[in-house]
Amino acid sequence: VKLVITCFSVLPHHLFYVTPIQKCQADLKSYLLNQTKNLFQGTEENGSSTPLKDTYTELYITEGGSGEVNNEHEVVELECKRSTSEEKKIHLNIFEPLSNGENRPQRVLTKGIAGIGKTVAVQKFTHDWAKGTTNQNIQFVFPFTFRDLNLIKDKKLSLVDLIDHYFKEVKDLKTEDYENSSILFIFDGLDESKFPLDFKKSQMCRSVTKTTTVDTLLTNLIKGKLLHKALVWITSRPAAASKIPPEFINRVTEVRGFNDVQKEEYFQKKINDEVVAQKILKHLQSKLVRSLYIMCHIPLFCWISATVLQSLLTDTPENELPKTVTEMYTHFLIIETKRKQQKDYEKGEPDKDLIMKLGKLAFEQLQEGNMIFNENDLEDYEIDLKQAAVYSGVCTQIIREEYGLHRQECYSFVHLSVQEFLAALFVLETFIDSGKNLLNRHLTFLSKKGEISIFLLHKNALNMALKSKYGQWDLFLRFLFGLSQDKNQKLLQQVFGFQGRHPQSNQETIKYIHKKIKKLSYTDMSINLFQCLNELGDQTLVEQVQTYQSSGDVSKISPSHWSALAFVLLVSGENLDVFDLKKYDMSDEVLERLVPYSETLRLWLNIEGQRKCFQQCQIILFFLFRLSDCNLTDRCCGCISSVLSLKSSGLEELDLSRNTLQDSGVELLSEGLKSPNCKLQRLRLIGCNLSERSCEALSSVLSSQSSTLKELDLRNNNLQDSGMKLLSAARKSPHCTLETLRSGHNYLYM
Template sequence: MTGVNIGGDIITNITINNTDRPPNRTDETTDASTKTKGNIQKCQADLKSYLKSQTPDLFQGTQEDGSSTLLHKMYTELYITEGDSQEVNSEHEVVELECKRSSSEQKKINLDDIFKPLSNEENPPQRVLTKGNAGIGKTVAVQKFTHDWATGTANQTTDFIFPFTFRELNLIKDKMSLKELIGHYFKEVRDLETSDYDSSSILFILDGLDESRLPLDFEKNETCRSITDTTTLDCLLTNLIKGKLLHKASVWITSRPAAATKIPTEFIHRVTEVQGFDDEQKEEYFQKKVHDKDKAQKILNHLQSKPLRSLYVMCHIPLFCWISATVLQSLLTETPEGDLPKTVTELYTHFLIIQTKRKNKKDYQNDETDKDVIMKLGKLAFEQLQKGNLVFYEDDLKSQIDLTEAAVYSGVCTQIIRKEAGLHKQVMYSFIHLTVQEFLAALYVLETFIDSRKNLLPNKKIWWRLSSEKSQLSFLHKKAVDLALGDDHGRWDVFLRFLLGLSQEKNQELLQRESKFKRRCPGNDQNTISYIHKKIKNLSSDNKVINLFHCLNELGDQSLLEQVQQYQNSGDVGEISPAHWSAVAFLLLSSDEDLDVFDLKKYSRSDEVLERLLPVLKVSKTALLSNCNLTDRCCKHISSVLSLKSSGLEELDLSMNTLQDSGLKLISDGLRSPNCKLQTLR
């Protein structure tokens, strides 16, 4: 009898010297089982080692600009919920979302628990779809989940994790089997047998469905059951997601909300949503990102001040936090407070200028000016935005831009290379965030119009030279408004906001001074403002209305508040739609108005209006809600605000309303919250 150590297990072999006795089938089975187990353990260890080496660093900008840190030091817990809520498109909706979080309307789920059964479920979900807006943290969540498995700190009930990105899978044109696909990307497991896949617990991660250029034809693709059958990549993925191929394996798909419909709902067992940061997580992020604690606190204080309240709300997006930190770290020490960015467009204009300065510090000389290179990037951004491409490859670039220039502008255009993992070792490009692509596209369209009066916006012709009566900037603005309103998926909404914001004098001065852009003659934006107001009156879509109010804010128009006052004074508040009230909340947050005292009677006395103005209630110290026709309907929302750590509410007057016992109980729940700061309640 001899003891053999294989993969940490002591296997005992017994040799019987009886030549007349037939072979013992039990011993043969045991040997085969031992060999299989040892092979699986070796492949698993090798895969963990590889993935551990690929996931320790968090790159928030690009690998080239050195903006990386250790994942475990920088990672800030994300707010993930179980279930499918509405897409969050605007600042006021973020605050409403925070209220839902506190009122337990949404079930928070830990990252490591997304494949575990809930209390009311018997079996764990096999196929999970995780949704989230651009830059919200989906890919970082995948990286953290994979890293924890590779380092042995979590998710150890899974034998193998194979993380893929659609941006890489787009490059595969050849037919192959699933076993070949895995082996090409993860050579560490090439020795796995077909039977090993069947006996192992496997998780496939498919990150970035919104970046996929595959048809994903679930209806017409043929059935594929064997991992050794050769077929198209599209067929492999649809059969894997359907559960036909490796039916015991788990699949995790991440996607932006608009693209999530590419996967039929019958093949998804659980939907989760990454909602980014709450206020506590924002503070944690800035403290980690900005190593100087005093400076980090100064940035937080500034973002929470009156002029920047709406930008702080937008910091629920982690990548927006990074952009804000990048800009404000640079500006707070050298820029007068009055010149600091107050709108999203101003923030991104400063961001572009900062990246330009970084480029100028590098050893790169060319006859081209900063504006020339920025315009090339803008042309690329605009043309790819028209095609709906978020990721593009060398074939997409062609002669549009020199690849060296793209690499030099490392803070703006990201070069992503995984030479060791892919079949094709081809360079892939994307802007660090969709909003950066939209910003550059808007800048390119605007400057082309200013320089040559060419309108590049989609039409029957690619562009046309404008007649004299159509040479005003307001004509371009109107075409952009029509373009945004005509797209049901909101593809041009943020582009429109940037286009209007970049047309403003302050941003034009910045671009002229720092990057040699032409400065347009100061004009009257009233034609554009009047056109937007006319469109608002005829719109029924809340999201479209809200985006147009964002646009009015970029144009510096505060007339909505005056309209609300007029309607209120005349008693005709019925003319103000719910979406208008939501926009009022945003405009109040964006204004310099003192919001310490919130008096609902200044607007309208109803539960519905209060619910739409919750973002304002949240930042107020005193709320005067007496005699406002409120019922128990509003109490859960008030309770939610009281429970928010970020709420500053200290005095609340709810007298002379019909709240009922049920409403008072909800208020009491908020009062018992450890986060409640209320001092006076009437």
């Protein structure tokens, strides 16, 4: 022992010296480790806070393409494209190169629908870094949420001030430390941002000490102008991802959620009673509630389902268990109310009054895009703080210690979907009680019988959802329709004493939704409208498709029916008999509806891992490369080109023969053929009214480095000698992989 002490006593003093950077890093890690150690689902008060290491189920993150940001309408359970076997699973190593020679991405956008686990992924990433187990090549990680940043959006700060505002642990860092250190900025929840984020008009800012708006700091960080070496990670719902221009994103990833195996693991971990867990799974996997089981790939919905079904299974008949999303959330509200009552807090105002106040807060703040509130906000709505805290599952008190410019308590709903549910409940009950339509600020007209017609409210809500740029009213719409159902109305009357509307038909609303589905040219919103029909108990479009398909009378299939067919494939969980798609009345419009659906279906099969689903998707995929004699024009080629450009596209054969594609169509098609993601090997364009102009486009495809074509059939087209010379020259390119070329002159290259 003496020898050891002596040895250490003579070591140079500088070996024990900790630099200011090292101290800041250690303090930051300690702080973040403490902040991320527990995983919350719901609220801490209702016992849902558990150690992250004990409950974290890996949320796979897949590469979604470099810079490909889609402006999608968000549909909670179905707007989630699934990866194929060719996609690369990258877990949480989102800044690591995926192959040799690939540069490290500097700015990453991670997409995922509401409740899928984006924030949990950020928490796990931060926790592992703070613990020292991963990503140690990064010296500082600064995780921000747009919810927090919204609170100071009108402040003027420097980047150093902004960091010090949230992370006092690094207040001793100098300007040069920021310039020379490896730093990661995380911005979680882009969809909740209140910042304009105008990347074209934002002012330039390159100094970390320059005082400017928070919006300017954000745009310059993302553009790489401010701290150009820093890493940036942004998470967002898909609908809002387009707020960031694709040229500023190096990698797009997606949180995939739970597959079937992970769903079962979750319920077994969450529910100690194995018998009850199996009963829950049996209910969710049953044919009638298949869409709820699909929705369970969202971790938050798993938690709500476990909470509701575990409570109901003891005293509720199986046929009375929730079958729709709205029914599930209605029961969730009831269960949280019972929890409040069990705390003997019975001297306050009636449950209905408090729920309506919370609903008014939810709706009006949703209109403003607010998801987080302060004490003054609650007081404005006459919500007693004690009641709000006791009403733990509905309105949750969140204590956030914020250093620097702010230090206050903040409040939020347990999840945005709960806010949307309460907002829909408030709008509907206001309409029923007073006839006031909050969606257009006018009193509603009465029907001939003197009853308040709910169709006007439904119509306003549907049009509002269709006009919303980022699909932010889609789930609100679904809840509004679901709450209008007599079953949910009776539940609300029995438990809370809501007045309830007189039983009346929703047929006028259903007809209006059918009309809108027929007019929609894009698929994302039409899927949500099918879910709205499901909430209203209408399956007529789906049933018509099933009848036509089983009878073989396919002449009546319309474009809207193709949407219904895709919806059936997606939620049925059963096989449809393989049928001859050549019998269908094809057109450009049908193809434009079908292609995006087929991609969603095909990508979805991988996470669900179901052979049946795979077989269903193959029906559509089989159709995609046998499009000859389908009355198609050049209009369809852009749609097909987009499919060929997808990373998940596995098409190797495409037959477009005897369609009026013309040269303009081939030029559109060539863009997809030149994509590095294209896997096409055989292309047939027989009799498509092509000239030498098409040969110019195709020769550029054959000469491109990414060309994979081995067979090209151009017979019965007016290519002329000039066109064939262009193709012959391209054939000599070192990049050309073509083995067989057929033309109207019977040219043959082997």
